[in-house]
Amino acid sequence: MAFETKATIATFGGKLLKLSHQSSSTGTPMAVNLYLPPSVASSASSTSPSRKVPVLIFLSGLTCTPDNCSEKGFFHAAASRHNIAIVYPDTSPRGASIAGEDESYDFGTGAGFYVDATQKPWSENYKMESYIVKELPEALFAPGSGGFGDVLDRTRVSITGHSMGGHGALSLYLKHPTLYRSASALAPICNPSQCAWGEKAFGGYLGEDKAAWKKHDATELVRGSDWKGKDDLRVLVDVGTGDNFYKQGQLLPENFERAVQEASVGGVKVNYREDYDHSYFFISTFAQDHVDHAAKYLL
Template structure:
């Protein structure tokens, strides 16, 4: 039994683990949950990493997404990390959209954020390597998905690391932080005011920079049309246009009546897990 585990629950014949460790990348204690399906008892299984949105912790997905029944059936492990560094001495902001609970999955270069807010490296390197080392997951079958800020994180991480992640999907993602207030505040604070540096964390910019002819898996995005953040912050049409321009395969589904919350996510979660399972094999 890994010494990372601080709690465990039986769930659909699999194991739901709560874990904690000292991060050398974020320089603080970090928490994550990990669901291991029954198939993991026989050997390594595919792993999908879920990135949550603003104000969330590792607990939001775990308690609200309703993902583990389908994950058990498909033989998928699901990793759900916290959304930022936390604790005494970790910088914070008065707003909900910056600081603790709002790491934006970037590596900060600016004070006072730089010492702890290195969430891009934490997710793609340290946490990934730790989970591969400690638990029965297949390093060649990794996917990533997320919601809102986490949808932004999933898309950008996938596009920059296609040698690592073989599948991606998102719920109501922030597709272009360069073109919305949340992104302006977060990237301006974490990365600085030079917008050239922001391009590496904007999925629309990354798609266009990658261009045509590269092998990329189909991307799945679901968006509720009753989402209060749709027009000002999310703007899925920008990503749709960027994908079309370079021939990136995209399924963008728009749903009448659905908002930004976890009831929306629950409704279409099975589709996302099936999407990843099909691509990861």
């Protein structure tokens, strides 16, 4: 279904479009923000020819909407410099009218965890993996007035994210390697099947079979046959040592690093940033690094 443009905002020579469309995956309207760099910002709404630009998908963390990072993450300067578009999806369905979906910040609304729920009542609407890897790209890359396929290059896509979105970026990249040229993550939940956030979300969405949880856990996925022994994972991770969630054992980047080493996988870089916390001060400080990382494989 075609997108409705709610707002158009000029930034760093390009345009941030605040969009909405009806999702068949979630059964609800879904908001998504799209940053178009200067080379295609004007042609997205005209018939003038332009070279298609690559795309970086940013998956946000718990409680966030598409507005949070697009307004506070400071990705657009680097995206403009590299001529890359950025897509900011929402973090869950909204208004699904499921009992309890608004009771806590870490489950339900704003906390879809980028999985397809298999447990009722969540399985009807909480299909965020299908939405991110299939429905949203198909809608965005549609040509003509329905989508942005005239200016976005569907063959050049990378993925990044923060916290829960970092989990999403790593796990979706590892599960669907043909879709993305690289992945990166800021303060990601690296081993969700072993932390409180992941246990709550996976238990609620996927049930009590922990074997099913492992299929959405980057630390477990990197040990799989698709990646074991390969040297080109193309992953960048940044974690702040002052992050309270890191200190509380919610992120577990060491577990991911250990799995990478045990699987003899190359192409992974994990940085521990002294004193940085979990906030947008951290995200905005290292946003350029993550756009630069994606650009190495997109351009």
